[in-house]
Amino acid sequence: MSGRLVDSYDLVAFDLDGVVYLIDRPIPGAVEAISALHAEGTALAYATNNASRRAADVAGLLTGMGVPAQPKEVLTSAGAAAAMLADELPAGSRVLVVGAEALRAEVREAGLVPVSTVDEQPVAVVQGYGPEVGWQVLAEASLAVRAGARWYATNTDKTLPSPRGPLPGNGSLVAVLRTALGREPDVVVGKPEPALFTTAAKLAGAQRPLVVGDRLDTDIEGAVRAGMDSLLVLTGVSGPAELLAAPASRRPTHVAADLAGLFAAEESVRVPASGEHGGWRLTAEGVLEGEGDPVAALRLAVGATWDGLAPAALRAGSPAAQAVLADWNLE
Template sequence: MTGDAGERLVDGYALVVFDLDGVIYLIDRPIPGAVEAVGQLHAEGRRVAFATNNASRRSSEVADLLTGIGVPARPEEVLTSAAAAAELLRDRLPPGAAVLVVGAEALRAEVRAAGLTPVSRADESPVAVVQGYGPQVGWVDLAEASVAVRGGATWIATNTDRTLPSARGPLPGNGALVAALRTALGRDPDVVVGKPEPALFATAARRAGEGRALVVGDRLDTDIEGARRAGLDSLLVFTGVSDVAELLAAPPEHRPTYVAMDLAGLFDPAAVVRVPGPADGWSVTSRDGALELSGAGRPLDAVAALCAAAWTGDATRVRAGSAAAGQVLTAFGLSA
């Protein structure tokens, strides 16, 4: 349950902050129910924001994409790691300073809009390197960045997402490319801007004024950790990367406030659960190094029960102690 019976989750918050990939859309196709959910928030006059680690599109481009799939959005409602990185560089560097950009054209455009000079070669004397996701990033780009950083340039990463969601499953994200450069340089970036760093969510939360903000995401290691580090409640939806198995094994910094299958959990009290929380109809016992789920009831209540047991012990392996439990574990991709 979310708390009081019949209370909608969304009614407790002044602002809902959405991750995009895996929550609103998958690459450029809307996730079922997302258009309707955001539309209902708009119809009720509720404030929304969209925060994304994807640095391959500008805020205006993201707003156009959202509007194109049926989610009206204004550029000022969109917070991207590319724009945040450019703003950080603008505050640290003199106007016109050369910045070597590793990433998509959108990141170059944000750097240019911040009054800096985007360059692509180490021999152009960049004082900083900014690295973001771009589908065309290759060895030559990483080599130039390596030379520049070894020469003293500050290294800024827009984000360190290991993967990004796609219709074919998770694909290498900017974090995989950052890892390649980290291996070559033998050190970490000087600054990481995007989630799980709290900057994007903290900026969004300020728009809620005196009210509370709720972060909705699909990844424990970026969206949920970022929300926790910003001091915000979070809702994990299973429409993107993280699944129940990952949730049960989550360390404290990756644990969400609520869990739902999709965005219907914002409006339907029966479609969301607080974790850990009351587990109507279910019981979990620890036996032989495994968690045994028994009983019957709502699948999400079973998740709450399993989280309560897994987060207070060492076992995350799960098995079924009843027929209903077996069905639930199979549905969630857990061994029954």
Template sequence: MSAGDLAGGYDLVVFDLDGVVYLIDKPIGGAPEAIEQLHGRGTAVAYATNNASRRSADVAGLLTGMGVPARPAEVLTSAGATATVLAERLPAGAPVLVVGADALRAELTEAGLTLVESAGDNPAAVVQGYGPEVGWRILAEASLAVRDGALWVATNTDRTLPSPRGPLPGNGSLVAVLRTALDREPDLVVGKPEPALFTTAAALSGAERPLVVGDRLDTDIQGAVTAGLDSLLVLTGVSTPADLLAAEPARRPTFVAADLSGLFGPAATAAVPLTGGEGGGWRVSRDGDAATLDGSGDPVVALRLLCAVTWDGVPPSGVTGASDAAREVLAGWGL
């Protein structure tokens, strides 16, 4: 570890993938270099993804092709975790109806479960994960099976997936179809914000002080908070500055940065909230349920300052700008 920067305070960095390391299949600028820098200093690295459409070996191959050397053992997916959970809960060979991609099907088969195609096959469980080819027919079969008593398991409930074109429907949107049809929640959600992926990564590496890095407050950061781990929110994916300002306590990160370069700056320059009312050329003043941002500088510093007042009761809608730079930043955040 290297003293003096944020990453240096941790013996394992657990990365989310979509929106942090890559978008769909292209690396985010600076991500391969940042991870290579961690490897160079001997910091352990792991990857924990809610995306159930790829197996660990496939993800490792994708990362390696992007210039990020990765081993399958370093990659934990919600598909693999779901297969492990079901293998523990169901008898060997139990029939399972899968709503999702081939990767999820392969994980369940490898875990010793039998895949079936319809509710008429009396599945013991319905397993739902993201798959770009999921359509009405399989959703209808899943609905019938759950109504008949099958255990309903979701690999994750991410409403969206990040992409270069903007957020796309994620598994949570597909889960919402069944939720509407069945008027109930899944029996079990395996992936983040449940802490299992993070705690498993720490156990596998023997880490005593892990750091979670993610782009989603509702999965990555909430999962880290639930697991009792420090976290870094990067603003390269789904959650926005406005989301951070409105975050409830269970979804508040330890640090925030524009991208993964924040790992190599002083921890104090990423800690959130930033108290004291001023820093980096910005000033925040509060008057009851309203706050004013003045000055200019790095927008992330302004965000950290504003979190101090919005997390203390000022609604994000009550924040206004007193300078041109402040108004421009707030407008860019949709405030």
């Protein structure tokens, strides 16, 4: 039997929304899992595409939930975008900011001047998530880009997980400008670009980091691009149906229901599984038989679908399997 999953890595880099919390509510079991890692001395990092909070604010939110996080452990797409702007633009350059005050503060701290209108002649536009973003600032950004400003997006997550269900994310706001301008942003800073993860590993001096996320299109693809192993947890955006159809660029190394999977035996959470796994068996014809943990059934099923079997071709060979496939919207 293999050791615990977490014992194979020297850094655990967490996404936040959908992994640790939903907006501002901790996901059940997340605080206990991360606190246990802290107690064991495991190196941790938090890499989030959400540009509406600064690193210190994120650390404060986590600490308030019972996770003793430090600002230096937090990497945000807002901070990364501001650092990139500072590298590419002369000090004092005007940057039109679309997003929350946190993004404006990061731009200002980077030695640039945040502005709000095209009349202030910005040389760049940086766009990040903000719950108050509306038509007026999007219109100013559109005019600025048309006038020649370089367009940076902190991230392109289409949705943001919440306790009430997925909400429009920064990618949906980026899509407004994409439609108006008829083109893509010049630069996308956050995941799935690998910079947040590679920076976290560099700061920690890690040689074997593990990325933990809830989205295949950002967290897991970002880990693949960074050459890092990953754990997909099913507490946020991506679910079984998306995982079954995932292309090679978005396939995690491990899958678990939640962060408790970090403490499971590594071989028990690795994907794809084969043969008999967790009380289930999948035949060569794609018939799922047996009963047990639904996530164990999912690990078996991805082995078949990633090898070319259409997800819709999976069939139930037991009542428990029928219930699982129905939950995956396949029956």
